[in-house]
Amino acid sequence: MASASATLLKSSPIIDKSEWIKGQNLRQPSVCVVRCHRTSVGLTVRASSYADELVKTAKTIASPGRGILAMDESNATCGKRLDSIGLENTEANRQAYRTLLVSAPGLGEYISGAILFEETLYQSTVDGKKMVDVLVEQNIVPGIKVDKGLVPLPGSNNESWCQGLDGLSSRTAAYYQQGARFAKWRTVVSIPNGPSALAVKEAAWGLARYAAISQDSGLVPIVEPEILLDGEHGIDRTFEVAQKVWAEVFFYLAENNVLFEGILLKPSMVTPGAECKDKATPQQVADYTLKLLHRRIPPAVPGIMFLSGGQSEVEATLNLNAMNQSPNPWHVSFSYARALQNTCLKTWGGRPENVKAAQDTLLVRAKANSLAQLGKYTGEGESEEAKKGMFVKGYVY
Numbered sequence: 001m002a003s004a005s006a007t008l009l010k011s012s013p014i015i016d017k018s019e020w021i022k023g024q025n026l027r028q029p030s031v032c033v034v035r036c037h038r039t040s041v042g043l044t045v046r047a048s049s050y051a052d053e054l055v056k057t058a059k060t061i062a063s064p065g066r067g068i069l070a071m072d073e074s075n076a077t078c079g080k081r082l083d084s085i086g087l088e089n090t091e092a093n094r095q096a097y098r099t100l101l102v103s104a105p106g107l108g109e110y111i112s113g114a115i116l117f118e119e120t121l122y123q124s125t126v127d128g129k130k131m132v133d134v135l136v137e138q139n140i141v142p143g144i145k146v147d148k149g150l151v152p153l154p155g156s157n158n159e160s161w162c163q164g165l166d167g168l169s170s171r172t173a174a175y176y177q178q179g180a181r182f183a184k185w186r187t188v189v190s191i192p193n194g195p196s197a198l199a200v201k202e203a204a205w206g207l208a209r210y211a212a213i214s215q216d217s218g219l220v221p222i223v224e225p226e227i228l229l230d231g232e233h234g235i236d237r238t239f240e241v242a243q244k245v246w247a248e249v250f251f252y253l254a255e256n257n258v259l260f261e262g263i264l265l266k267p268s269m270v271t272p273g274a275e276c277k278d279k280a281t282p283q284q285v286a287d288y289t290l291k292l293l294h295r296r297i298p299p300a301v302p303g304i305m306f307l308s309g310g311q312s313e314v315e316a317t318l319n320l321n322a323m324n325q326s327p328n329p330w331h332v333s334f335s336y337a338r339a340l341q342n343t344c345l346k347t348w349g350g351r352p353e354n355v356k357a358a359q360d361t362l363l364v365r366a367k368a369n370s371l372a373q374l375g376k377y378t379g380e381g382e383s384e385e386a387k388k389g390m391f392v393k394g395y396v397y
């Protein structure tokens with residue numbers, strides 16, 4: 001796959017429909033030129049006309065010492081965050097909080113991408129600048145959450161599936177116009193509820209369709225099958241489920257002709273369930289997680305950007321640091337929401353006079369994770385707040 005795609009990036013012959021693999025009827029994008037490489041076995045490999053740009057965007061996001069700030073909480077979830085500091089869930093309060101985040105001075109030194117909720121992508125800061133422009137000035141690539149959330153999956157064991165494929169290609173085209181260059185789709189797999197073969201297949205297929213559609217619009221898809229922390233199971237069970245999930249995800253990504261060099265992954269770290277009595281050390285989490293990645297993730301993929309999933313800020317940073325103690329085939333980094341924002345939100349508390357202090361705490365976390373990406377985090381001088389776990393049973397994003 002890696003060599004076929006590499007050739008594909010160099011040459012771009014335009015082919016006519018008759019050259020498609022027999023029996024396949026792939027859609028010809030209306031505004032794009034489809035570029036193909038014919039392999040010796042007569043198969044064709046297809047990429048969006050944005051192939052070069054996708055590869056470049058993914059590499060920029062996966063750049064040394066940087067990771068992603070996930071600030072794409074839906075309005076409902078953002079409301080819960082605001083409620084925790086006694087603020088009402090109004091558009092003005094969401095705007096004030098997100099202005100604080102995107103305009104933290106020097107954030108781009110540690111943060112390469114920011115995932116936004118649709119409202120923020122089209123919103124201005126409190127001083128009237130477009131949020132997207134502020135990010136770009138900070139050298140941060142704007143991204144967009146494109147899934148429409150989770151709903152119960154009929155026929156399963158109380159599991160869920162992720163909505164949002166209908167009309168997705170028009171939305172991704174519009175998001176690109178608005179300045180987004182990457183996308184996120186979060187689906188979940190529950191260990192205590194199964195996972196059933198149906199739920200895993202549905203999660204993998206949805207992610208693959210979304211990834212293909214996003215690439216067609218020039219957005220680098222972040223592929224996120226979150227294996228939830230919920231449960232009493234041990235780390236071996238998480239490892240087993242993760243192997244199955246990632247095998248299926250890559251099977252369908254390949255089936256959908258997704259360009260691996262133009263995607264990013266957002267896995268959960270391999271840990272014991274949150275209610276398991278045995279806890280794992282950062283070294284154990286790193287060993288299991290890297291073993292999983294080596295077994296399942298092709299080196300063509302440029303970046304692995306972990307979610308924090310309810311770990312404390314310090315735990316998420318220590319675990320990332322442990323994974324970067326020796327070179328990896330991929331950029332191993334972070335795409336945290338809770339583990340970057342928690343102390344920042346509390347420090348702000350909705351008060352204008354605390355904006356600077358809150359931005360400073362965001363920078364502390366961003367810098368700590370930047371060091372962890374480079375394998376140089378020591379864990380010294382961390383606050384008690386940063387050590388508090390944030391696991392919420394049945395968490396929805």
Ligand code: 13P
Binds near residue numbers: 072115
């Ligand atoms: P957490 O880091 O809070 O788990 O967020 C994950 C996520 O999907 C945000 O985009």
